[in-house]
Every structure is written in C-alpha cells, then in structure tokens.
Amino acid sequence: MRQLRTFVAHVEDRPGVLNRVVSLFRRRGYNIESLTVGRTEREGVSRLTVVMEADDDAARRIEANLYKLVNVLLVDDLTNAPNVTRDLALVKVKATPESRPHVLQLAEVFRARTVDVGSETVTLEITGTTDKIDGLVDVLRPYGIVEMVRTGLIAMRRGNSEVVREVGEVVAA
Amino acid sequence: MTGPRSTRRSGAQLIWEVLLSEGVDVVFGYPGGAIMPAYDTILQYPIRHVLVRHEQGAAHMADGYARASGKVGVAVATSGPGATNLVTGIATAMLDSSPIVCITGQVSSKFIGTDAFQEVDITGVTLPITKHNYLVTDVDELGPTLKEAFYVARSGRPGPVLVDITKDVQQAMTEWVDDGSPVRLPGYRPRHALHEDTLQRAIELIDAAERPLILAGHGIVRAEASAELRAFVEKTGIPVGSTLLGLGGFPATHPLSLGMMGMHGEAWVNHAVQEADLLIALGMRFDDRVTGRLDTYAPGAKKIHVEIDPSEINKNVKADVPIVGDVREVLRALLPRVQKRTRGPWVARIEESKGHSAVRDIKHLPHDGRLFAAHVMHDLWRLTEGKALIVSDVGQHQMWEAQYYKHDHPRGLVTSGGLGTMGFSLPAAIGAAFARKDDEIWVVVGDGGFQMTACELATCAQEGIKVNVAIIDNGYLGMVRQWQEFFYDGRYSATPLKSPDFVKLAEAHGLAARRVETREQIADAVAWARNTPGTCVIDFRVEQEDAVYPMVPAGAALHDMIRRPAHSPIVETSEDP
Numbered sequence: 001m002r003q004l005r006t007f008v009a010h011v012e013d014r015p016g017v018l019n020r021v022v023s024l025f026r027r028r029g030y031n032i033e034s035l036t037v038g039r040t041e042r043e044g045v046s047r048l049t050v051v052m053e054a055d056d057d058a059a060r061r062i063e064a065n066l067y068k069l070v071n072v073l074l075v076d077d078l079t080n081a082p083n084v085t086r087d088l089a090l091v092k093v094k095a096t097p098e099s100r101p102h103v104l105q106l107a108e109v110f111r112a113r114t115v116d117v118g119s120e121t122v123t124l125e126i127t128g129t130t131d132k133i134d135g136l137v138d139v140l141r142p143y144g145i146v147e148m149v150r151t152g153l154i155a156m157r158r159g160n161s162e163v164v165r166e167v168g169e170v171v172a173a
Numbered sequence: 174m175t176g177p178r179s180t181r182r183s184g185a186q187l188i189w190e191v192l193l194s195e196g197v198d199v200v201f202g203y204p205g206g207a208i209m210p211a212y213d214t215i216l217q218y219p220i221r222h223v224l225v226r227h228e229q230g231a232a233h234m235a236d237g238y239a240r241a242s243g244k245v246g247v248a249v250a251t252s253g254p255g256a257t258n259l260v261t262g263i264a265t266a267m268l269d270s271s272p273i274v275c276i277t278g279q280v281s282s283k284f285i286g287t288d289a290f291q292e293v294d295i296t297g298v299t300l301p302i303t304k305h306n307y308l309v310t311d312v313d314e315l316g317p318t319l320k321e322a323f324y325v326a327r328s329g330r331p332g333p334v335l336v337d338i339t340k341d342v343q344q345a346m347t348e349w350v351d352d353g354s355p356v357r358l359p360g361y362r363p364r365h366a367l368h369e370d371t372l373q374r375a376i377e378l379i380d381a382a383e384r385p386l387i388l389a390g391h392g393i394v395r396a397e398a399s400a401e402l403r404a405f406v407e408k409t410g411i412p413v414g415s416t417l418l419g420l421g422g423f424p425a426t427h428p429l430s431l432g433m434m435g436m437h438g439e440a441w442v443n444h445a446v447q448e449a450d451l452l453i454a455l456g457m458r459f460d461d462r463v464t465g466r467l468d469t470y471a472p473g474a475k476k477i478h479v480e481i482d483p484s485e486i487n488k489n490v491k492a493d494v495p496i497v498g499d500v501r502e503v504l505r506a507l508l509p510r511v512q513k514r515t516r517g518p519w520v521a522r523i524e525e526s527k528g529h530s531a532v533r534d535i536k537h538l539p540h541d542g543r544l545f546a547a548h549v550m551h552d553l554w555r556l557t558e559g560k561a562l563i564v565s566d567v568g569q570h571q572m573w574e575a576q577y578y579k580h581d582h583p584r585g586l587v588t589s590g591g592l593g594t595m596g597f598s599l600p601a602a603i604g605a606a607f608a609r610k611d612d613e614i615w616v617v618v619g620d621g622g623f624q625m626t627a628c629e630l631a632t633c634a635q636e637g638i639k640v641n642v643a644i645i646d647n648g649y650l651g652m653v654r655q656w657q658e659f660f661y662d663g664r665y666s667a668t669p670l671k672s673p674d675f676v677k678l679a680e681a682h683g684l685a686a687r688r689v690e691t692r693e694q695i696a697d698a699v700a701w702a703r704n705t706p707g708t709c710v711i712d713f714r715v716e717q718e719d720a721v722y723p724m725v726p727a728g729a730a731l732h733d734m735i736r737r738p739a740h741s742p743i744v745e746t747s748e749d750p
Contacts, residue, residue, distance in 0.1 A: 011360070012359075012360060015308075016296070016308075019297075019300065020300060023300050023301055027301050057487050057491075060486075060487065061484055061486075061487070061488060064482075064483040064484035064486070065484045067360075067362070067483070067484075068304075068482070068484055069305075069360070070304075070305045070325060070358060070360060070361045071360055072360050073359055073360040074360075
C-alpha cells in the first residue's frame, strides 16, 4: 500500500553521514517529505527521522538500502507502530489591532504559544502532530501568513519498547 | 625505518605496513604531488608498484586483479585529476561488486575547502559509486581506517572503497600499532542468518517443480560456490542458465549447462526461462539485460531468489521465496534436503529447441572465405582448450566471446557487465596477470574499446607483462552500429571508426603484432602469440557489418528475439576449416 511512511534511522555521528543518507534517497529516486536530524541519549549516535511516500516493497528496500550504509546503525519503520510524532512550527501572521484578538484566540484554541508581537504581526509557536499544525495554518491563512518555518517530523515508539540497548546491538523492538 | 623498539613511523610508512598485513604484494598507480610522501616510502617495502599510463587503468587493473584472484586489488593516485581519473574504474567495480581499495592523496588538511591546487572533493564525488569511502585527516585514524577499508571491500557483497589521505597525514608521525583486534563497525552487518522456514519453502518448491531452471549469477563465482552448484544440479537434474558474469561458475560443457541468457542469450535459454515453472536465481540481481520486459518475464514461474544483498530482493522481480545469504552456504544447506531426481521431459524439450538453433549458428555457416568474429572466438576456445583466462571488453565481441568461448572454470572470464565500460579489458588483463602468473591470458577487445585504454600497452612493455590481445576489428563501433541497423533505419551516426595501424602501434611500443584476415590464419597466429614472449597483439580484421544474434530488443519480452537468418545447407561442423 502506498502511504506516507516514517522511518527512524540511528546513525553514527560523523562528518558526512547525513550527506550519505540524503544522497542515497536522491540516487534511488525516493522523494523526501520531511527529514530531521539530531542528537540522542547516546554519545556518538544521531537520529534521523525521514518521512516519505512508499509502498510496502519500496519501504523494505529503503530500509535495506539504508542498512547498506556502513554508518547506519539501526532503521525502524514506525509507520504502522504505536508512535508519538511531533512537528514544530513558527508562524508569523498579520495582526492588525482589529484582527489581533481573533488571531490570539485561534492560537489558544490550538494551544500555540505567542512568542513575539510586532506592530503588525504576531509570531506563534506550535508543537504537535502534522495534522494539528496543518489545522492551525489553515485557519490563520485568511489573516495573512507572512513567514512560516517547520522543523519536520520527529518520532518515537510508544511504551517501553527499547529499540537499541547499546550502539550497534540490535534488540527486537 | 624505525628503530627496533620504536613504533614511531610516518603515515606514509603506515599505509604500506597495513597493506602488507592485508596481504597486498602489488599496487597499480600513478604518483603526483599529494601522494608523494607515500611514493617516497614504498621503496622501503616489498610491494611491487605498477606504473600505469592513466589512473583509469589503475582502477581497472586493481579490479582485474580482484576478479581474477578473489583478493582485494589496490589502486593508488594523487589528488584532483589523479583521483577523478579513477572514477570510471571505481564505478565499474561498484556495479560488478568487485573488491578494490583506492588510495588517493589529498591536499593538506589546512587547505581543504579552499580550492587549492589539485584539490577535488573525491569522497563527495565517489559517494554514490563506492561501497564506502573515507577522508583521513588524523594520522592516528589512518591505520584503523585502512583496515576497515579492506574489511568492507571484501566482506558481504564486495565493492570498491576509497581512502583519501591528506598530505599532512602522510607526513605526520604515529605510534599506532595494529593489536590484531577485529574491525569494529557497529552498523555493518555483512552476514545474514538463514531462516529454516524459508529454506523449507524453497525445498518444497524445488521438489515439486516440473520445469525448474537455475539462473547462475556472479555470486556463484564470488562466493566460490561452483562445486556446491554442480553437486546441487547433479542431484536435482535442474538445467542452468548463466548471466554474463556468471559464466564459468558452472561448466559450459556440462550436459545441463544451457549457456548465457538475456538480451544476447541463446534462444533455448530464454525460451526455457519463459516456459519454466520455477526459477532458482543464485547470486544474480535480475538486471534488465537479463530479464527483458518485466511484466512478461517468466510468467508461469515461481521465483526463489538467493542473494547476499537484501536491497536486491523484490527490486526488479518479485521473489516468492527470498533467501538472503551467502550462496555457497545456502546451497550447502539445501543440498542434503532436496530430492534426487531427473527432469527428463523438461531437459529433452530444451534440447530440442537447442537443435533448432543449430541451423542459425554461424559456426555452421558454409565457409565462404569471410572471417567472422564468432570464428575467432570459437577457434580461440578450441586452440586454448578452453583453459585461458579471457578478459573481454564491451560490445559485440563481448557477446560473441560469451557465446562461443565455453567457460568451464570460475574466474575464467573477466568482463565489465553492469557498467559496460569500454576500455576495461587491457588494463583489467594486466591486473589479472599479476594474480594468475601461470595462466594464459587473452584480451578480447573491439577496435573502439581498445583505443580507449591502448596507452596501457606501454605498461605491458615496461612491466614485462605477457598477455595476448585479440582485437576484433570491424571498423565500426559495432554494437551501436547494430542498434542503428535494427532500430534507427541504418543511419550510421558516428559509428564508422578509422583506427591507426594496430600492428605498427604495438610495434611502436616494442611489442610483437600480427594481422589476421582469413580464417585459415587464425590457428597459426594464435600459436604464434602463445609461443612469443611478451605481450602480443593480433589485429583480426573481421566481417564489418555482422550482428550479434539472437537479440532481445531493449524493453521487449524475453521470448521476442531477433534471430540470425537460418542458412542452408547446414554444414554439420566446421571445427576444422
């Protein structure tokens, strides 16, 4: 089934590793929807979260191709697993003295934080699933979005499932 | 050299020490500014350096050495243009899973990123065409990195690894000592455990099949699984088709050997694939040159796919039973458990279709004085008793070689399959000559491909190498000409080829050479080359506009072949013209 898939890749924190991963996706013709990279609880290990559209076979090959990269420690396809996903956005929206209360009200409904107020704009910070952020963006659009930035998705399995106990030691998730 | 107690030595010295400990006794390379410290110290070590004429040749030589021996080949080049000249050779090794290590010099670390003289980001350039690569900017990392490079190159699905070493690292001193500890690569898992349930499913399919066919690929040769394959075939009675790179993995003269399949495969093999009820793919990856159009490929067959690289499973052809693992281990696991049986009716049916093809075989063409490339290949096979190591180039001659030189032994054919690199053969043969010092080596090359790397004749002369070069000279870029004849209404755009006098060219290098224009001259010329010391070149002036048959047009179904017109009367044999 073709669907948006969320992969988590644990990689060695070394120069050029992100380049290798991205180069692989480019070369094999996989289209990235979202890609984030950051540190983890373990020294020397970074964690990539990649969202891309793929069917079941392509998903398995993406996983297999990622494993061919020497610096990739573990790949976890979270798509159909119980998971927590978060995206973060900063949205700068037009806010005249008349419209400002409406904008702030919407922000409250979506539990967005106001992080800056200018004479003609308000900047909101929102954290949540992709759907929730899309929802806020949709209702703000009529007011005029001046600038927006999103971090892309980060994801984690729910519960106690410990994916990796030690760098390189794979434990059944 | 260092004192007896001191382990202190330069990065440049350490390079050769690690190479020696990896069993390297020959490297192929070309010096230059950024690799000079390494070249300065190689004189202290028992490693032979072969000076190439172009770095592409160094990579092909390392590749040829690796394919002929099963060991890791090593190429050395300087930074910038030296490194970029390796690129075609690295890509060739990548596509054919050949284990080579390329060592390149790099500008000093303080200049990196400044577009310094002869600076190129070669790890960036080679990222998609290496199995892995490294930039070393710390001399204490040099030893472990080189060890890793050899390990990665040769393990799992083999491939090229590049190690880019800055000049200051070569000059710096280090105390690093190899304590013999295994390479620690936490994310690298070249071995895969076999699963009992998939083995069992495979055995059930094999035992139940009435029209099974084995597709033997390069993996048989790489995994040294020829003996296991033969035992498996003889127990199960299943006929074997080969990929180009699989030739020799199963003896061509074995009764159950069908020969090469695919675009220029024999008609009876391709028909057998299409009629089979089970394909057992062993160490091959269903390349488009093997399958033809995918949606019509082997429509009635279940597929068992044995492959060391999990990313190849279900890439082109969906496997009913995928088995990820070393093909030799898989065959050993299957062999005691499959039923012993014969497949009489199925084999008889293939034999019958083989008989129909004989009338089209150029070997049986009434002799009319013309010299065909197929004659040269067939006669070369007979005269060398099938025992020569053939290194073929890319194009028509490569296909004729595959069809007419019957390879009975693994590593009897070295050729560029995946990348199809013209110019591969002469340098690859030079590399092979260092791996197989007692074997007879023949280069089979077109007049086009030969001119791409003909400069390496000088390497043959300087290094005193004995290979025999058979130029299949038809005055065209023959394979492209053939496509133009078949698919572009005969418009010969940029395919007629004027060449230098190859005999004089060889002689200018101080090498012996002859020209052959009739079939009667073949035996004498081959005998002459075999008995003449040093590299010999024979210019075979063959029929100019002959085509390779059968041919499955690109994108067509595998059974949809263009056949050689049948000729009559059939001459039963022209073994002795």
